[in-house]
Amino acid sequence: MLFNxxxxxIFFPVVTAIFFLLSQRWxxxxxxAASCLFYMAFIPVYILILxxxxxxxxFAGIYLExxxxxxxxxxxxxxxxxxxxxxxxxxxxxxxxxxxxVGLADLLGWHLSRPMVSIILPIGLSFHTFQSxxxxxxxxxxxxxxxxxxxVYATYVMFFPQLxxxxxxxxxxxxxxxxxWHPFDSVRVTSGLKRMAWGFFKKLVVADRLALYVNDVYxxxxxxxxxxxxxxxxxxxxxxxxxxxxxxxxxxxxxxxLGFHLMExxxxxxxxxxxxxFWKRWHISLSTWFRDYVYIPLGxxxxxxxxxxxxxLITFSVSGLWHGANWTYVLWGLLNGLYLVAGWLSKDWRExxxxxxxxxxxxxxxxxxxxxxxxxxxxxxxxxxxxxNTSDALYVFTHLASSWNFHQIATQQFFxxxxxxxxxxxxxxxxxxxxxxxxxxPSLVSRMPxxxxxxxxxxxxxxxxxxxxxxxxxxxxxxx
Amino acid sequence: MQNKDSxxxxxxxxxxxxxxxxxxxxxxxxxxxxxETAEPKPTVMLEPWKAVRRIACFxxxxxxxxxxxxxxxxxxxxxxxxxxxxxxxxxxxxxVNAQIxxxxxxxxxxxxxxxxIEAITGRTAFNLGRNGAQTDMQVAFLKxxxxxxxxPEIVVHxxxxxxxxxxxxxxDPVEYTPYLxxxxxxxxxxxxxxxxxxxxxxxxxxxxxxxMNFTWVLGLKGFxxxxxxxxxxxxxxxxxxxxxxxxxxxxxxxxxGVSFGIEPEGIRVVEDxxxxxxxxxxxxxxxxxxxxxxxxxxxxxxxxxFGLFHELADHSSVPLWxxxxxxxxxxxxLFQNSQHLNAAGAGIFxxxxxxxLKxxxxAQSKVGDMPVSSSATVSHAQD
Numbered sequence: 118m119l120f121n122x123x124x125x126x127i128f129f130p131v132v133t134a135i136f137f138l139l140s141q142r143w144x145x146x147x148x149x150a151a152s153c154l155f156y157m158a159f160i161p162v163y164i165l166i167l168x169x170x171x172x173x174x175x176f177a178g179i180y181l182e183x184x185x186x187x188x189x190x191x192x193x194x195x196x197x198x199x200x201x202x203x204x205x206x207x208x209x210x211x212x213x214x215x216x217x218x219v220g221l222a223d224l225l226g227w228h229l230s231r232p233m234v235s236i237i238l239p240i241g242l243s244f245h246t247f248q249s250x251x252x253x254x255x256x257x258x259x260x261x262x263x264x265x266x267x268x269v270y271a272t273y274v275m276f277f278p279q280l281x282x283x284x285x286x287x288x289x290x291x292x293x294x295x296x297x298w299h300p301f302d303s304v305r306v307t308s309g310l311k312r313m314a315w316g317f318f319k320k321l322v323v324a325d326r327l328a329l330y331v332n333d334v335y336x337x338x339x340x341x342x343x344x345x346x347x348x349x350x351x352x353x354x355x356x357x358x359x360x361x362x363x364x365x366x367x368x369x370x371x372x373x374x375l376g377f378h379l380m381e382x383x384x385x386x387x388x389x390x391x392x393x394x395f396w397k398r399w400h401i402s403l404s405t406w407f408r409d410y411v412y413i414p415l416g417x418x419x420x421x422x423x424x425x426x427x428x429x430l431i432t433f434s435v436s437g438l439w440h441g442a443n444w445t446y447v448l449w450g451l452l453n454g455l456y457l458v459a460g461w462l463s464k465d466w467r468e469x470x471x472x473x474x475x476x477x478x479x480x481x482x483x484x485x486x487x488x489x490x491x492x493x494x495x496x497x498x499x500x501x502x503x504x505x506n507t508s509d510a511l512y513v514f515t516h517l518a519s520s521w522n523f524h525q526i527a528t529q530q531f532f533x534x535x536x537x538x539x540x541x542x543x544x545x546x547x548x549x550x551x552x553x554x555x556x557x558x559p560s561l562v563s564r565m566p567x568x569x570x571x572x573x574x575x576x577x578x579x580x581x582x583x584x585x586x587x588x589x590x591x592x593x594x595x596x597x
Numbered sequence: 598m599q600n601k602d603s604x605x606x607x608x609x610x611x612x613x614x615x616x617x618x619x620x621x622x623x624x625x626x627x628x629x630x631x632x633e634t635a636e637p638k639p640t641v642m643l644e645p646w647k648a649v650r651r652i653a654c655f656x657x658x659x660x661x662x663x664x665x666x667x668x669x670x671x672x673x674x675x676x677x678x679x680x681x682x683x684x685x686x687x688x689x690x691x692x693v694n695a696q697i698x699x700x701x702x703x704x705x706x707x708x709x710x711x712x713x714i715e716a717i718t719g720r721t722a723f724n725l726g727r728n729g730a731q732t733d734m735q736v737a738f739l740k741x742x743x744x745x746x747x748x749p750e751i752v753v754h755x756x757x758x759x760x761x762x763x764x765x766x767x768x769d770p771v772e773y774t775p776y777l778x779x780x781x782x783x784x785x786x787x788x789x790x791x792x793x794x795x796x797x798x799x800x801x802x803x804x805x806x807x808x809m810n811f812t813w814v815l816g817l818k819g820f821x822x823x824x825x826x827x828x829x830x831x832x833x834x835x836x837x838x839x840x841x842x843x844x845x846x847x848x849x850x851x852x853x854g855v856s857f858g859i860e861p862e863g864i865r866v867v868e869d870x871x872x873x874x875x876x877x878x879x880x881x882x883x884x885x886x887x888x889x890x891x892x893x894x895x896x897x898x899x900x901x902x903f904g905l906f907h908e909l910a911d912h913s914s915v916p917l918w919x920x921x922x923x924x925x926x927x928x929x930x931l932f933q934n935s936q937h938l939n940a941a942g943a944g945i946f947x948x949x950x951x952x953x954l955k956x957x958x959x960a961q962s963k964v965g966d967m968p969v970s971s972s973a974t975v976s977h978a979q980d
Contacts (some may be wrong), residue, residue, distance in 0.1 A: 137645075303648030310652070329809070534811065571655065578659050579666070584814065588807040 118158035119322055120367045128155065131279075132156045133374055137301045144270050145295050148375075152277040157241075159281075163239040166204060167275065173200045174249040174268045178256045194257045198250060208239055214444030241281030243439055245274050247406055252288045253411055262289045269295045278371040282364050284382045284402035291379070299376025309373030311559060313548075314578060316366025321585030323542045324359035326535065327352040328511070333528035335503050338513050344521040346513050347527070353503050354496050357544055358387065361400070373376040385550050390487040392456040392494060407436050430454040438503070445510055449501040456494055481557065538584060621698060633955070637797070664665035667800035670813045673820030674775045681728075681772060682815070687831075688725065689776050695723035699832075701755030703728045704719060708755065708886045709939050710947035717951035718958060720750070724832030731759050732866045737785030737924065744781060747875050751954070754883045756917075758896055759775060761863030764770035764789045771812045772797065774803030822861040826955070830942020836933045843934035854895040857902060864905065864923045871913045879959075881966040882954075883910055883917045887946055890912075890927040892935035918953065920946070 118124050132151045139147055150205070159162050184190045206214075215233035222228070264270040273292050276278075332343050332347035341349070362383040372379045386398035396454035398560050412432040418425045437450020477482040497514075504510035527533045552558050562570055567571060625781040647760045687693050697720050706726025714722040727737055739752065767773070767789055777783050777797040787791045796803030804813040815825065828834060847855075874881035883906065891901060905918070910917035923946070925931050931942030938946055 284937065301645040301648070303645065303651075306648065307652070530809070532810065535809070538811070571658065574655065575658055575662060579662055582663065582664075583805055585805065586809070 118155050120364065120371075121317070121325075123159060127373060130378065136375055138508075141298050144299075145586055147293070148277075149275060150270045152272065152275040152280060155277040155279055156275065159240045161461055164240070166208065166239050167245060168244060170201055170204055170249050171253075171271050172276050173197060174253050174263070174274075175542060176266055177253050178270070179265060181253065181256045181383060181416075182263040190257065197253045198326050198393055198564045201249055205242060208242055210438075217444075243278060244283045244285055247285045247403075247439075249274055251285065251406060251410070252292075254261045255288050259294070264288070264292055276372070276377070276584055278368040278375075278377075279379055282368070282399075283362070284368070284380045284404070285406050286379060291377070293461050294377050298375075302376065305376065306374050307560070309370040309375075311574075312373060313367050314361045314370075314574075314581065316368075316370060316481060317585070318577070318581050319359035319363030319546065321363075321587065322581055323539075323546055324363055325588065326542060326584035327586075329357040329535070330528055330531040330539070331356055331503065333530050335505070335509070335513075338504070338516075339507050341528070343519040343521065343524060344517050347521075350496050350503075350513070350517070352539070353499050354387070354492070355546075357499065357502070358383075359376050359546065376430060385554070387492055387495070388488065388550075388554075389491050391483060391491055392453065395425055395491055395495060396453070396457070403436070403439070407432050411435060426458050429457055433457070443528045444507055445501050445504055447508065448510075449498055456498070508523030511547065542584065618650065641979040664782065665727040667804070669820045670801075670804055672777050673802030673816035674812070675818045675819075676822075677815070677824050679824045680829055682775070682819075683824065683827070684724075684829040685776065687728055687741050688723075689745055689779065693723045693742070693832075694721070694747040695831075696750045698722040698725055698742065698749040698751070698950045699723070699753045699755065700725045700735050700742075702726060702730050702735060702757055704886055704936055705735075705833075706834045707933075708943050708946055709753065709838045709950065710833045710835070710943055711832070712946065713947035714954065715831075717948065718955045720958075722831065724834075726755070726832065726834070727772070728834075731762055731764040732828035732870070733763050733785060733789070733861060736870045736873070737781050740781035740785075740808065741776070741779045741871070743873070743877060745780065748879055751880045751882060751958075752874055753882050753884055753950075753954075756883055758888070758899065758902055759857045760867065761859040761902065761905065762857060762935045763860055763866065765864050765937070766790070769808075769810075771803060771808035771810070774807070777803070809975070815863075824887065833943075835943055836937055837940055838933045839933055839939060840929040840932055844892065847935065848895065851895070854897045856898045857896065859898070859905065864909070867909055868913075871915060874912075880948055881915050882957075883915055884950070885894075885917070885919045885921060887920045887923040887926050887933040887938060887942070889929075889932050891928075893921060916957070918950075920949075923949075928936065 118128060127150075129539075132147075136144060136151075137148060152165060156167065174594075175199060177193065181190060181197075183191055184193060197503045252261065252264075252270075256280060258265050264273070272295050273286075275287065276291070279286060294325055308473065333355045334345050335353070365382040369379050369381070379400055382400055382402050384398040384401070386395050389395035389398055390441040408482050412428060414429040415431060416424060419429060420428065433454030437448070437453075440446040440449070471477070471483055476486070478528070500513050501507075501510050504513060526536070531539075549558065562573060565573070674682050674769065675686055677686060695711070697711070697714060697718065699705050699714075699722070700710065703726065706724060706728060709726070711722035711724050714720075725735075725742055727734060727738055729736070730747050735754075739754075767786060770786070770790070770793075773782055773786060774796050777786070777793070783793065796807055801813075804816070819827075871881060873879075885903075885906070896902075906917055906919075909915075920926075923947060925942065928942075931938055931945065932941045943976075
């Protein structure tokens with residue numbers, strides 16, 4: 118079920134109402150049933166895959182706690198990780214790896230046929246797989262007690278607001294919340310609803326409108342001029358941010374309405390002054406997952422300089438592969454890793470440069486240069502992320518600056534009249550975010566008289582209704 | 598000091614504050630780090646039922662606004678006197694009542710100037726052509742016209758190479774949204790898109806979900822009395838553009854030519870058109886208006902399509918006027934693309950057709966009420 122669907126508009130109020138009317142004893146059962154219904158709205162039978170993952174890690178958690186012997190414990194952990202990852206591999210990476218193998222064999226002169234297996238990727242598989250893995254690792258490390266109540270554990274993996282695109286929760290943050298009593302708190306409920314409204318604005322008004330342009334251009338980049346390629350790349354930067362952070366806002370808002378706290382996933386990432394800062398503000402739940410379960414176990418930065426670089430590149434390449442079974446994602450991850458390495462290695466040189474030109478720390482000019490540089494580097498990386506294949510990505514890279522034609526900006530789906538709306542939507546987004554950095558907008562609004570406040574809220578909702586795009590476009594991150 | 602084991606390796610480590618660092622997982626005994634929220638929570642909390650009532654009131658207000666907005670947009674579009682909506686409004690309000698009616702696709706819309714036809718034939722005329730409409734939608738619109746206006750003497754129906762292809766997706770559905778109360782239109786649209794009920798019964802659905810062109814803005818402007826500049830003259834929408842790259846692009850994409858589908862349902866729709874005209878005592882004339890000459894040779898199954906045109910016309914004794922060999926069919930100056938004449942071409946063609954109509958009407962008046970024989974199925978060159 119998509120958040121931006123009529124089905125969800127009915128599902129969510131009904132689930133919320135029943136949830137608050139139920140006694141604590143039945144709430145978790147009800148949440149699990151609602152989450153199953155939510156997931157089965159996509160492809161019903163795929164809930165069995167989720168069940169397999171849940172069963173593996175549920176029993177793994179219990180046995181990991183029982184086993185005393187360190188070696189056995191470690192072996193059990195690996196069995197659990199490999200079993201869970203096998204499910205992920207079969208559904209997400211089988212075609213990719215066999216395709217790559219056949220391609221490589223072709224290069225070596227062995228002509229193999231590609232297996233004709235076409236598997237539809239279960240929605241959000243990577244998200245709930247990682248959430249499950251996080252549970253077993255935390256139980257193994259002793260940071261989390263094994264959950265013996267199957268219903269509670271299954272709800273932890275399947276909690277519908279974050280089931281298909283995160284945030285990838287840690288058991289320490291979420292599991293205990295299913296045992297707690299969540300009374301109806303009007304302040305919290307309205308706060309959650311406001312956050313959902315902001316998420317819908319990001320998704321429907323900004324992301325889905327920009328998607329019309331981006332899909333046209335990146336669908337056949339060779340049909341468009343340099344200006345259109347550049348605009349589509351800039352638009353994609355906003356599209357993916359608004360799509361994913363919009364989803365996150367709706368997810369966090371929906372959870373907040375029900376009384377649950379999920380972790381923040383974004384902190385205005387495009388205001389970052391460096392790539393390392395960007396990765397602390399972008400998809401935080403995934404970045405910290407890779408940090409805790411891949412980067413640090415590899416040795417992190419407590420190793421030699423060269424090994425540290427290798428650790429970073431491995432972590433980011435795997436992160437890229439997590440996003441999708443395509444070389445473009447691997448290269449995207451690798452490029453981001455290279456950005457961090459280059460930033461690290463050139464730090465002293467850049468400090469000297471800034472000093473030489475008189476751009477001292479905390480000056481507006483220096484911050485502006487850093488912000489724009491970071492944004493530009495991010496956009497360049499997004500080309501790899503969005504392109505259908507490496508050949509398209511290469512074409513976009515090499516044609517961004519060529520044959521700009523200001524008389525030919527529109528595309529088949531995105532007429533000229535849509536530009537003012539798209540630009541205005543981005544401006545509203547930026548103004549809202551900037552304003553929120555200096556003062557809490559919701560608290561300012563909450564101090565207004567009721568009539569003015571309601572007028573403002575109603576105008577905002579009507580703006581989303583009137584300027585939204587309702588093609589029921591899936592959230593980009595659902596495919597991961 | 599740099600935090601060990603973090604990704605903090607970038608351009609300006611000192612700009613990253615500690616608060617930007619996402620919380621690390623904590624031990625099972627400790628509570629999770631509080632989720633950072635920008636909003637300090639007010640201390641006043643409403644009683645649950647009071648809060649529920651208040652939330653329900655707010656959403657009630659929003660729903661009311663949606664209904665009001667929908668009514669304003671529909672009313673505004675129905676008030677327009679110019680543009681496509683102005684033409685449709687005249688039709689649906691029964692204000693046309695023309696003696697000669699032209700129906701068809703965008704080719705009809707852009708090729709037949711009723712002002713020229715009126716001047717030459719001395720009969721009132723109106724163009725019902727619809728952009729992006731296949732024959733099923735063209736016939737539905739003609740039926741809607743007949744339901745709201747007096748029966749015309751003559752219906753000139755423009756044929757296309759794709760006449761026997763039915764509609765897969767309604768082009769610009771918002772053009773029909775204000776008129777979904779019309780039974781024929783609604784039923785025709787329902788066959789193409791079973792979800793059309795949403796546009797009829799869910800407020801704003803037809804304007805914001807089905808339409809990407811902000812037609813609702815036009816509706817709101819219309820509600821406050823504004824009308825767009827007139828570009829529909831008795832339903833005729835001339836195209837000012839000169840020859841474009843469309844044809845060259847099409848040729849490049851289809852070097853071996855193109856074929857148009859012949860669907861049984863498409864044939865049935867043309868038969869339905871003939872039946873409707875006969876039942877209403879209307880003289881139907883099928884016209885294949887000019888098509889760019891080079892395109893004709895690129896249409897691989899043209900003979901098959903035209904064979905069917907002739908078969909249907911002969912079988913029903915309906916005249917078929919074929920302008921395939923129009924003397925200007927090779928003149929790019931008169932076309933916008935292979936299928937559409939520009940305004941200059943439409944002017945010449947409309948005069949040609951009007952003169953032929955005039956002669957035809959004169960001949961008809963001489964033979965009285967005798968049905969027109971299939972010998973009327975002649976090409977423009979023979980005329």
